[in-house]
Amino acid sequence: MAYLEGVGVLSSQSVAASAASGLTAASSLTDASGSIAIPEAIRPNLLESLQEELWQESGAADWGLGREEFNTILERIGAAQNFGRPAGEAVSRQQQAAFFRSVRLADLVLARACATGHEGAWEHFLAVYQQSLVRAAIAIAGNETMGRELADQLYAELYGLTTRDGERRSPLDSYRGRGSLIGWLRTTLAQRHVDHYRRTRRERSLEDATEGLEPPAADPEPETPCADLEALSRAIEEALRERETEERLLLAAYYIDERTQFEIAGMLGVHEATVSRKLRRLVDGLRRQVLKNLQRTGLSRRAAEEALGADPRDLDLNLKKMLQNPQPEAFPEKASR
Amino acid sequence: MNSNSQLDFHPDAESLNAFAEQALGAAEREQVLSHLAGCSRCRQVVYLAQAAAEAEIPAAVAVSRATAEDRPWFANWRWTWVPAAALAAVAALAVTFYPWASGFRPKQTPVAPEVAKVVPQNAMQVPKPTFQKHRNAETARPAVPPVTLKPSAKSVQPAARPTLPVETGQLQLAPSAGPEAAGSVHGESYAPLSLPSASGPSATGLGVTGTNIGGQANAVLFKPQPAANSWPQQTLQKRMAGGPARTAATTQVAQTNLRAMGGPQAARTLNFAAAMPRSEAQPASGTSLEVSMKRLPAAVPVLAGLGGFKLSNGAMAVSAAVTLHQTLALDGTGALFLSEDGGLHWEPVAQQWTGRAIEVRTTRAASGPAAPPVTFELMNEAGLTWVSADGKAWKAK
Numbered sequence: 001m002a003y004l005e006g007v008g009v010l011s012s013q014s015v016a017a018s019a020a021s022g023l024t025a026a027s028s029l030t031d032a033s034g035s036i037a038i039p040e041a042i043r044p045n046l047l048e049s050l051q052e053e054l055w056q057e058s059g060a061a062d063w064g065l066g067r068e069e070f071n072t073i074l075e076r077i078g079a080a081q082n083f084g085r086p087a088g089e090a091v092s093r094q095q096q097a098a099f100f101r102s103v104r105l106a107d108l109v110l111a112r113a114c115a116t117g118h119e120g121a122w123e124h125f126l127a128v129y130q131q132s133l134v135r136a137a138i139a140i141a142g143n144e145t146m147g148r149e150l151a152d153q154l155y156a157e158l159y160g161l162t163t164r165d166g167e168r169r170s171p172l173d174s175y176r177g178r179g180s181l182i183g184w185l186r187t188t189l190a191q192r193h194v195d196h197y198r199r200t201r202r203e204r205s206l207e208d209a210t211e212g213l214e215p216p217a218a219d220p221e222p223e224t225p226c227a228d229l230e231a232l233s234r235a236i237e238e239a240l241r242e243r244e245t246e247e248r249l250l251l252a253a254y255y256i257d258e259r260t261q262f263e264i265a266g267m268l269g270v271h272e273a274t275v276s277r278k279l280r281r282l283v284d285g286l287r288r289q290v291l292k293n294l295q296r297t298g299l300s301r302r303a304a305e306e307a308l309g310a311d312p313r314d315l316d317l318n319l320k321k322m323l324q325n326p327q328p329e330a331f332p333e334k335a336s337r
Numbered sequence: 338m339n340s341n342s343q344l345d346f347h348p349d350a351e352s353l354n355a356f357a358e359q360a361l362g363a364a365e366r367e368q369v370l371s372h373l374a375g376c377s378r379c380r381q382v383v384y385l386a387q388a389a390a391e392a393e394i395p396a397a398v399a400v401s402r403a404t405a406e407d408r409p410w411f412a413n414w415r416w417t418w419v420p421a422a423a424l425a426a427v428a429a430l431a432v433t434f435y436p437w438a439s440g441f442r443p444k445q446t447p448v449a450p451e452v453a454k455v456v457p458q459n460a461m462q463v464p465k466p467t468f469q470k471h472r473n474a475e476t477a478r479p480a481v482p483p484v485t486l487k488p489s490a491k492s493v494q495p496a497a498r499p500t501l502p503v504e505t506g507q508l509q510l511a512p513s514a515g516p517e518a519a520g521s522v523h524g525e526s527y528a529p530l531s532l533p534s535a536s537g538p539s540a541t542g543l544g545v546t547g548t549n550i551g552g553q554a555n556a557v558l559f560k561p562q563p564a565a566n567s568w569p570q571q572t573l574q575k576r577m578a579g580g581p582a583r584t585a586a587t588t589q590v591a592q593t594n595l596r597a598m599g600g601p602q603a604a605r606t607l608n609f610a611a612a613m614p615r616s617e618a619q620p621a622s623g624t625s626l627e628v629s630m631k632r633l634p635a636a637v638p639v640l641a642g643l644g645g646f647k648l649s650n651g652a653m654a655v656s657a658a659v660t661l662h663q664t665l666a667l668d669g670t671g672a673l674f675l676s677e678d679g680g681l682h683w684e685p686v687a688q689q690w691t692g693r694a695i696e697v698r699t700t701r702a703a704s705g706p707a708a709p710p711v712t713f714e715l716m717n718e719a720g721l722t723w724v725s726a727d728g729k730a731w732k733a734k
């Protein structure tokens with residue numbers, strides 16, 4: 001707080017007061033054409049002192065970006081993401097300032113300068129990111145040939161070889177500086193690769209897909225009575241539904257994706273010991289919950305424990321579907337391009 | 338929108354990357370988490386991006402090592418004068434105060450005349466009183482080293498102990514977990530596996546955060562550890578294993594990823610009837626590591642110079658720079674942390690440089706009283722350098 005005051009950003013304004021003074025939430029910023037419109041009410045909120053600080057920090061002048069252009073970029077990314085707050089929530093000046101300070105300004109201005117075709121920016125981009133991008137593509141694709149092809153395709157896109165409505169479009173325009181630029185490039189490569197793989201997998205012929213597969217063997221009779229199996233399925237489904245989001249993600253990553261605890265820890269940004277502990281508690285808690293759910297259906301404790309010992313192959317459970325969020329969130333990007 | 342349509346729309350690369358880099362606010366993070374829990378495509382994207390980031394580390398380490406090799410051999414030891422000076426100061430204090438503390442009161446009478454008096458007397462009586470007199474007299478003179486060696490060594494030892502890296506390494510790696518704990522790190526002690534395929538992915542853990550921690554020094558640091566199979570040592574040895582093996586492992590992961598993309602191959606069975614994981618060896622080891630670091634605050638700067646310690650986010654430091662009052666350390670993702678209490682508490686430093694930082698070091702242009710103050714230097718993976726006087730505000734060099 002003192003720091004914000006120190007750089008000239010007022011800190012005493014409450015959220016309610018901010019809302020009353022005309023701060024606008026992102027939900028109301030989309031105009032008829034679908035692009036983000038910046039209402040005049042937002043402009044005065046980016047105080048001059050903060051603008052100056054961010055301008056100096058970004059090095060935008062090195063890439064030929066004017067102050068007005070820079071401020072517009074900031075305002076647009078702030079409005080598009082409601083300054084990192086949930087959509088519809090009023091945002092105070094401090095929250096706006098904190099949001100802008102969390103943006104990777106140097107990466108952002110470089111990306112925007114490249115998108116506009118600034119030669120010096122491209123030279124810098126290639127010097128800094130070219131090798132990293134190729135290495136990342138090779139690691140993602142799993143071999144050098146495919147990796148280089150993947151990197152070349154992305155380069156072409158980044159350079160703006162694709163056009164829409166007669167205008168060059170570069171994916172760098174969509175970079176908003178929330179994470180690092182190199183991280184964004186890696187994630188974009190990974191998206192391209194996964195989408196390409198999924199698309200081509202769908203195009204495989206049935207003969208190719210079934211080649212070498214043994215004909216399915218007849219299912220043996222389940223040892224556990226069918227009524228108990230149904231009760232067990234319901235009990236598991238209920239127990240999973242009550243889990244929190246992160247716990248569902250842990251289960252999906254560990255049991256469906258078969259990821260190591262180290263990989264999961266990297267994804268969640270925690271130590272792998274934390275993942276180990278959480279998984280242990282989670283499975284422990286799920287077991288207790290399933291037992292409780294079974295007992296609620298009238299089974300004794302012993303019968304419930306016996307039911308838990310059923311062969312998992314006898315259960316008709318779609319764990320993947322159960323772990324999906326019952327309240328799906330809307331994201332702007334379509335699955336395949 | 339029904340639940341199926343959840344899979345038709347995905348977070349963009351910006352959101353997924355910001356999620357992986359912990360740059361999202363709580364509400365946005367929860368939104369992405371919620372999507373990831375049900376979307377194998379986006380989880381796949383995050384894993385692959387993560388694997389690509391890990392593949393970068395050997396290259397960064399190579400650059401870092403090459404830079405280190407360019408420096409003269411004594412450059413890495415320039416801060417050893419700090420503990421050496423502390424040791425000398427304690428020794429001087431011990432020399433000064435030991436005679437007083439041990440009850441000796443040096444006589445003001447000159448020694449030489451007494452000796453001169455004794456020598457002409459009976460030879461049988463000479464040794465004992467002469468020795469005593471001599472000892473007293475010499476102890477009273479702090480400048481004479483042979484006499485002061487014994488008491489000063491006794492006084493100095495406790496202060497000198499934390500500065501010895503080998504001893505510190507033994508403390509850190511004291512085997513607190515039994516052999517049963519060794520296999521539980523990657524989940525092998527969890528529910529029974531119906532298809533054994535976890536060995537490939539587990540290899541990706543090699544060297545992600547620790548490959549840059551000064552190789553030779555750490556080899557010395559952990560060599561005396563007798564418990565060869567304990568988790569910390571295994572992990573550290575793996576992390577110090579180096580580049581080619583990891584690159585191969587990453588390639589293997591990419592291939593495994595492709596296989597895994599084919600659909601749910603439930604190699605791990607969520608078996609509620611199965612026994613719970615047998616031990617918590619990993620958390621226990623981690624805890625003992627932290628505790629031992631806290632017990633030895635004076636040792637932290639030395640450890641920082643050698644690498645091999647944990648930061649506040651749980652990651653291992655891959656590069657560190659130490660001054661008298663500040664310690665800067667980088668983790669494997671390039672995040673910078675600052676400690677002003679010898680490594681007990683770490684504050685993240687906001688990124689003010691481009692690319693991923695791979696090395697942080699100190700620099701001094703000249704020596705002598707008129708020399709400029711020590712500054713920190715930070716280098717990113719492209720070899721660009723930033724400088725900072727206080728470790729918090731950075732400018733491009």
